[in-house]
Amino acid sequence: MSLQLVANIIVLAAIYALVSTGYVLVYRVSRVLNLAHGELMMMGAYLLVATAGLFSGNPLLALVLAAICGLAMGMVVYAVLMRWMTGEAVLAAVLITIALGILLRGLTILIWTTQQYYPGATFGWRNPPVHVAPGVQISAASLAIVFFTFVVYVGLFVFLQFTRWGVRMRAAGQNPLLAEQRGIRLHGVYAFAWGLSTFTASLAGMLLALDSGVESTMATIGLKAFPAALVGGLDSLLGALIGALIVATAEIAAIQYVNPLLSDVVPFVVLLIVLAIRPWGLFGSREQLDRV
């Protein structure tokens, strides 16, 4: 296996890892599986398209503004939709997210059409290739994805482990009733978890848009990141990182050595294997699983 292939695997794994944090955060805190996550990621990319159009001379402002909108987007989704699903059957919550995904797909096409956008080009940024090792090159945006994935994981670890809101979030995830008894406002915690989830997803969407542009099919990447979250265990952040590495390795190997058409199906084959052998994932907690 050449070094270039290793670099490609790491970049793809970073994308999957960054997107799958959102699945894990929401599932861990509120036990909801968000099947609109891919579409929310795509919305993040389009938010950058919008802010880039407004502030093309100031990339930093545009990026920060889009990221803040990404954070707000998740809170709005929770306040408007998911809030009413608290205490309902888990299935109804999943179906709502599916419906939200369809709605977002329609809305993005209505607003931005099916045209491809390059927010990087709006800033006049060329996304130059970077030599990371002898004979190995990846695009600058890919390098940024790896970097930001690292930053997000360290940040989330510190946040969940040591900060007040992080502890509240873990408490709400472990036992909502006790958490509420101790004075934690569950709706606030859930809304914040949704905000963080769409924030990281938007970040991934924005970086992908800077790398290769954005169009209406981008949501598929978000769905393909779901197996990574499940392979690692839906309530484990470390698991998501390792799951992303496994899924990305399998996918790149299949594309390279077997058939490029396998790209869309390999993550789900890995998912089926894990569901058959170890449904709670590599690092997931066993007792909470909806098993027979």
Add this chain to the structure above:
Amino acid sequence: MSDRSPYAQELALFGTRSRRVRLAVALTVLVALPIIATPFQLDLANQVLLASIGALALMLLTGFAGMISLGTAGLLAAGAFAVGILVRELGAPFWVTLPTAAVVGAFLGLIFGLPSLRLRGVYLAISTLGLHFVVIYLGGEYEARATLSTGIMIDSPSIGGFILSGGRPWYFLLLGFAALALLISVNLQRSRTGRAWRALRERDVVAGALGIDVQRFKLMAFMVSATMTAIAGALFAYFRNFVSIDAFSLYLTVQYVAMIIIGGMGSIPGALLGASFVILFPYAIEAIAGYLPARFGNMVFALDYAAFGVVMILFLLLEPAGLMGIWRRVKNSLAVRRARSES
């Protein structure tokens, strides 16, 4: 004990006089429809009938047995591709392809159902989603290798020398299949199997404790549902004279899930209502889009997506019992009003 109705009457499908009258009226309308309808309306009716078969199949699995599946599009694709491959490779006739599609469906139902022995709820839905992608990949792979283009052409089927094409013959064929699917669904619901499924839906551990063979009835639900879905897929292939993997996206699955939600979970008439609603919805949107600014007129499909998402969300939030729930409420309030005016 004397006021108890005899078993024969309980078992009869159309036991009472009013039911027989209603059936006669429904049959008359259904037979008269193709004579008075325009070709466009007839095509709509055919689409609704075809969708009803798939919606009933999903209702058996999700509404009765309580197992959510996101595999409908994959199973429809399997039925359609079974026909496509047999016709293309062997030139097989209708009476060979349709049973083959059914067998393929039953087999896939077994595969799709195996995870249900270990998983439930969301995890089960995800496993069927994974299998969906596997089936779609296999279909796409065949399409790419065998046809070097997109899609397989399929001639209209001939039954006993009669070539089945055009709206009217198809209407009666699809009506027959939909009626069969309806009869099977109603009878399964009323039988031991249906009761076992309902017990599974409420709590499978208790069902097991009551002596119900949990594994057998779970797999059976998946197999019956998948067989019906695959037959619907096979009919779809003949109906459109064309099979392409592009027709079986995840959105199709979402549409079928929406049918049983919008119709009303756990209700057989609900499946039929939901199928009609979801099939007719895009045409309604198209009609409305004519009045909107031209910018939106060019993107009817996107408008359709967005509106469909909103309708689905509204039903899930405001009326989880679906159209049947609304119908029941209207009926109740009318009954209350009548009772008040009489007293």
